Amino acid sequence: MKDGTDAQPLPTPGSLDDIWESVWDGLEQAVASHRHPWRLAALATPQPDVRNVVLRHADRWAGTLCFHTDLRSPKATFVPGPLAALFYDPSEKVQVRVQGQAEWADEAARRARWTSSRLSSRKCYLAPVAPGTPSDKPTVNLPSDLSGRDPTDEEAEHGYPYFGAIVLKVATLDWLKLAYSGHIRARFTPEGATWVAP
Ligand SMILES: Cc1cc2nc3c(=O)[nH]c(=O)nc-3n(C[C@H](O)[C@H](O)[C@H](O)COP(=O)(O)O)c2cc1C
Numbered sequence: 001m002k003d004g005t006d007a008q009p010l011p012t013p014g015s016l017d018d019i020w021e022s023v024w025d026g027l028e029q030a031v032a033s034h035r036h037p038w039r040l041a042a043l044a045t046p047q048p049d050v051r052n053v054v055l056r057h058a059d060r061w062a063g064t065l066c067f068h069t070d071l072r073s074p075k076a077t078f079v080p081g082p083l084a085a086l087f088y089d090p091s092e093k094v095q096v097r098v099q100g101q102a103e104w105a106d107e108a109a110r111r112a113r114w115t116s117s118r119l120s121s122r123k124c125y126l127a128p129v130a131p132g133t134p135s136d137k138p139t140v141n142l143p144s145d146l147s148g149r150d151p152t153d154e155e156a157e158h159g160y161p162y163f164g165a166i167v168l169k170v171a172t173l174d175w176l177k178l179a180y181s182g183h184i185r186a187r188f189t190p191e192g193a194t195w196v197a198p
Pocket of ligand 1: 040049055070
């Protein structure tokens with residue numbers, strides 16, 4: 001080839017299978033570690049809109065990611081439906097984009113996600129009004145008797161009706177690794193995996 005497209009030495013990214021496994025390793029680590037950069041996803045809805053959400057669960061065998069949200073929030077209106085999530089690790093210089101169909105977790109899984117979350121997280125669901133509701137003054141949208149403390153288990157339970165667990169079934173996954181020697185990109189779809197131009 002004389003067109004120069006392959007003139008640069010390529011980084012050694014491993015096989016497509018290695019990349020797939022490394023992505024799920026990273027997502028599982030992010031669930032376990034607050035410090036992992038993939039802990040925070042940008043979750044995009046079709047309208048379009050995008051917002052930060054915490055990655056709460058990753059299941060490589062099911063191919064699913066889980067995010068928690070208030071059922072009254074605007075993003076909840078897009079579930080079930082197609083969603084996308086975006087992750088970036090600046091130290092590894094790896095971007096991961098996933099797209100898929102989102103569903104609500106079934107009741108058993110929803111209860112398990114609720115029980116495994118901290119009381120400080122469950123506190124958010126005690127908000128008296130829906131996220132995004134206009135207010136004539138600055139508001140934390142929490143009951144005043146919970147100021148400066150976490151709810152008890154019993155108090156937190158009042159928020160459970162508003163708690164939703166979004167399960168995103170990953171259909172396509174786009175992996176991009178930035179490198180001085182040249183960026184490398186791979187795409188994973190139900191049809192298979194392929195390298196793609198970055
Ligand atoms: C660091 C960070 C983490 C957040 N985590 C969540 C989350 O896990 N779930 C959630 O519903 N909102 C989370 N939010 C708030 C959302 O970004 C958003 O403001 C809120 O959910 C309302 O979104 P909506 O109006 O698009 O529904 C987080 C915000 C930040 C800045």
